[in-house]
Amino acid sequence: xxxSEAAAGPALAAAAARLRVAVPSVADRVAxxxxxxxxxxxxxxxxxxxxxxxxxxxxxxxxxxxxxxxxLAAERLVVRHPNRGVFVASLEAGxxxxxxxxxxxxxxxAISGGGSPERVAAVRxxxxxxxxxxxxxxxxxxxxxxxxxxxxxxxxxxSRRLDTIMSQVLAEMRLFFHKATVDAHFYRGxxxxxxxxxxxxxxxxxDRAGELLLAYLNRSEERQAAVHGE
Amino acid sequence: xxxSEAAAGPALAAAAARLRVAVPSVADRVAxxxxxxxxxxxxxxxxxxxxxxxxxxxxxxxxxxxxxxxxLAAERLVVRHPNRGVFVASLEAGxxxxxxxxxxxxxxxAISGGGSPERVAAVRxxxxxxxxxxxxxxxxxxxxxxxxxxxxxxxxxxSRRLDTIMSQVLAEMRLFFHKATVDAHFYRGxxxxxxxxxxxxxxxxxDRAGELLLAYLNRSEERQAAVHGE
DNA sequence: AATCGTCGGATTGTTGAACAATCGGAGAAA
DNA sequence: TTTCTCCGATTGTTCAACAATCCGACGATT
Numbered sequence: 001x002x003x004s005e006a007a008a009g010p011a012l013a014a015a016a017a018r019l020r021v022a023v024p025s026v027a028d029r030v031a032x033x034x035x036x037x038x039x040x041x042x043x044x045x046x047x048x049x050x051x052x053x054x055x056x057x058x059x060x061x062x063x064x065x066x067x068x069x070x071x072l073a074a075e076r077l078v079v080r081h082p083n084r085g086v087f088v089a090s091l092e093a094g095x096x097x098x099x100x101x102x103x104x105x106x107x108x109x110a111i112s113g114g115g116s117p118e119r120v121a122a123v124r125x126x127x128x129x130x131x132x133x134x135x136x137x138x139x140x141x142x143x144x145x146x147x148x149x150x151x152x153x154x155x156x157x158x159s160r161r162l163d164t165i166m167s168q169v170l171a172e173m174r175l176f177f178h179k180a181t182v183d184a185h186f187y188r189g190x191x192x193x194x195x196x197x198x199x200x201x202x203x204x205x206x207d208r209a210g211e212l213l214l215a216y217l218n219r220s221e222e223r224q225a226a227v228h229g230e
Numbered sequence: 231x232x233x234s235e236a237a238a239g240p241a242l243a244a245a246a247a248r249l250r251v252a253v254p255s256v257a258d259r260v261a262x263x264x265x266x267x268x269x270x271x272x273x274x275x276x277x278x279x280x281x282x283x284x285x286x287x288x289x290x291x292x293x294x295x296x297x298x299x300x301x302l303a304a305e306r307l308v309v310r311h312p313n314r315g316v317f318v319a320s321l322e323a324g325x326x327x328x329x330x331x332x333x334x335x336x337x338x339x340a341i342s343g344g345g346s347p348e349r350v351a352a353v354r355x356x357x358x359x360x361x362x363x364x365x366x367x368x369x370x371x372x373x374x375x376x377x378x379x380x381x382x383x384x385x386x387x388x389s390r391r392l393d394t395i396m397s398q399v400l401a402e403m404r405l406f407f408h409k410a411t412v413d414a415h416f417y418r419g420x421x422x423x424x425x426x427x428x429x430x431x432x433x434x435x436x437d438r439a440g441e442l443l444l445a446y447l448n449r450s451e452e453r454q455a456a457v458h459g460e
Numbered sequence: 461a462a463t464c465g466t467c468g469g470a471t472t473g474t475t476g477a478a479c480a481a482t483c484g485g486a487g488a489a490a
Numbered sequence: 491t492t493t494c495t496c497c498g499a500t501t502g503t504t505c506a507a508c509a510a511t512c513c514g515a516c517g518a519t520t
Contacts, residue, residue, distance in 0.1 A: 025312065025502070027300075051472070061504045063293055066473090067300050070257075074304030076391075082255065083472055083511045101389040109335030159331040161306075165395060256474070281501070291475045296502090313482045313501055 026060055027067035033058060034068060038077055038088065039171065041178035045090030049078065075168050077175060091176045096228065099176075100221040102169055104214060106162055107153050111201065112210045115156030120201055123152040127198045130191055142187040147174070149194050153213070176228070190216070256290055260298035263288060268307055268318065269401065271408035275320030279308065305398050307405060321406045326458065329406075330451040332399055334444060336392055337383050341431065342440045345386030350431055353382040357428045360421055372417040377404070379424050383443070406458070420446070 024032070034054075037043045049069070055062045069086050072078040078086045091099070114120075126149035133141030147170050154166040193216045200209035254262070264284075267273045279299070285292045299316050302308040308316045321329070344350075356379035363371030377400050384396040423446045430439035 023312070027502085062472095063505090064503065067297065070297055070300035071304065074301065082253070084513090085472070098389045098391050101387055102391050102395070105335050105339030105387075105392065109339060157331055157335075159328045161328050161332045161399075162335065165332070169391075280499095292501095293476090294474065314484090315501070 027064050027071070030054070030058055030060055030065060030068035031071040034072060035077065035171070039174050043088050044178055045088050045175060047088045049086045049088065051085075076172055089172070089175060091172065091228075093225070093228070095172075096176075096221065096224050099169055099172060100217055100224075102165070103150070104217050106166055106169075107150060107217065108210050108214050110154045110157040110159075110162065111197075111213055112206055113157055114201075114204070114206055115158070119152070119156045119158070122155065123149065123198050123201060126152045127191075127194050130187075130194060134188055134191060139187070143177070146187050146190060146194070149198075153197075176224075190220070257294050257297035257301070260284070260288055260290055260295060261301040264298060264302060265307065265401070269404050273318050274408055275318050275405060277318045279316045279318065281315075306402055319402070319405060321402065321458075323455070323458070325402075326406075326451065326454050329399055329402060330447055330454075332395070333380070334447050336396055336399075337380060337447065338440050338444050340384045340387040340389075340392065341427075341443055342436055343387055344431075344434070344436055345388070349382070349386045349388070352385060353379065353428050353431060356382045357421075357424050360417075360424060364418055364421060369417070373407070376417050376420060376424070379428075383427075406454075420450070 034043070034049075043049070051062050051065050051069075055065045058065075069078060069080070073080050073086065077089055079089050080086050126145055129148060130142060130145035133139075133145050151163075151166060151170065154162050193212065197209055197212045197216065200206075200212060264273070264279075273279070281292050281295050281299075285295045288295070299308060299310070303310050303316065307319055309319050310316050356375055359378060360372060360375035363369075363375050381393075381396060381400065384392050423442065427439050427442045427446065430436075430442060
């Protein structure tokens with residue numbers, strides 16, 4: 001394989017890699033299914049995930065479910081209590097600050113680097129997506145657009161590792177939101193912020209974009225703490 | 231359980247949590263053993279890890295080894311090639327920049343927050359640890375002290391999540407170092423930097439500390455790229 | 461009545477064996 | 491040399507079993 005790769009160049013290798021991920025293992029598919037149910041709020045924080053039940057429901061072996069659990073536990077979406085089982089993770093008051101600490105570090109750093117025009121365009125696209133959702137009164141779409149916006153900001157850095165870290169953090173937050181339903185106008189207030197941040201980014205005023213983003217995150221954390229925290 | 235916890239207060243709950251981690255599962259112990267061998271360079275990047283071999287060597291089942299692999303893969307220490315096996319991860323040229331992008335985001339953000347006196351003291355302790363190792367001509371100790379230094383900087387933020395991210399990144403870098411042995415004075419040149427950064431931190435000049443740290447990371451990345459990159 | 465053991469059922473942790481699917485390489489054929 | 495085919499080895503997955511552990515219920519003691 002290494003010889004054929006060297007001969008055929010990186011194009012084929014990339015295609016092979018794409019084909020590989022196109023046929024994920026059963027354990028990966030189980031993990032994906034559970035991730036989906038978690039994101040959709042079908043599995044609420046604190047809920048218990050019984051191995052045998054999931055194994056039956058999805059028609060796979062218990063061991064395979066176990067491997068899927070290992071994946072999800074590594075992503076903090078699920079918590080293992082030895083000899084007791086795995087439970088859907090539930091963020092406590094302290095976790096809110098923790099998550100936002102990560103977001104501040106990653107997002108502010110990413111935006112301060114600027115990023116290529118295509119990536120800036122992706123940020124703009126997320127802003128417009130949010131506006132469209134607002135116009136359509138699509139609350140869920142508004143939330144998704146907001147996550148896309150922040151994901152696009154991190155993507156400015158062009159770092160695989162930062163991207164995966166961010167997507168994990170966003171998955172955690174998504175989980176968290178299902179705990180207490182947010183009011184209908186929760187995200188709407190953030191639209192002008194996103195617009196302003198994006199404009200500063202497009203104008204090349206990275207310092208200002210960074211400051212706005214930081215202020216936004218601080219405000220967002222306060223709000224989250226007020227809604228959930230004690 | 232919840233009732234007794236509520237009655238006994240957080241002290242007992244913390245003790246229980248401590249006892250829990252004190253009895254890790256077999257899979258966790260296997261993962262820990264492999265992590266150790268990886269850190270010590272016993273398993274070099276690119277090396278193949280055969281399930282049955284490891285299962286025999288450690289006297290555990292293949293399924294258990296598999297669970298351990300899932301852990302390590304989530305930490306990027308190991309790469310799974312479907313139907314071919316798992317291999318010790320080997321950082322390519324692009325990964326160097328990627329890893330340093332994460333470090334810049336996390337470390338600079340952490341130091342800009344300052345941190346409690348105890349945590350600043352931990353940074354100072356790492357600096358002194360490095361000086362002692364230099365005096366003793368202990369190259370390995372010098373490397374460890376350097377990692378402790380940067381770990382202590384991230385710990386300033388007091389974020390569990392940032393800490394685990396950082397330790398994973400450091401584990402990746404440790405792996406990377408074994409690929410090509412660094413020259414004896416590789417770390418020694420960084421001692422004055424660490425001292426200066428620590429002094430600025432202690433003096434409360436966070437802006438300066440952040441700038442110094444950023445410059446350090448940029449220089450370090452250049453050097454790594456020169457040694458390994460293409 | 462409240463607390464404290466004790467017991468039993470249920471679930472997890474781990475093992476061992478089995479089988480299909482897949483891969484890489486060795487050798488045969490062109 | 492290049493290509494094709496086949497074989498051995500390893501992975502992916504399942505199944506069944508067992509010990510260890512936990513939870514809750516039931517009953518005994520003060």
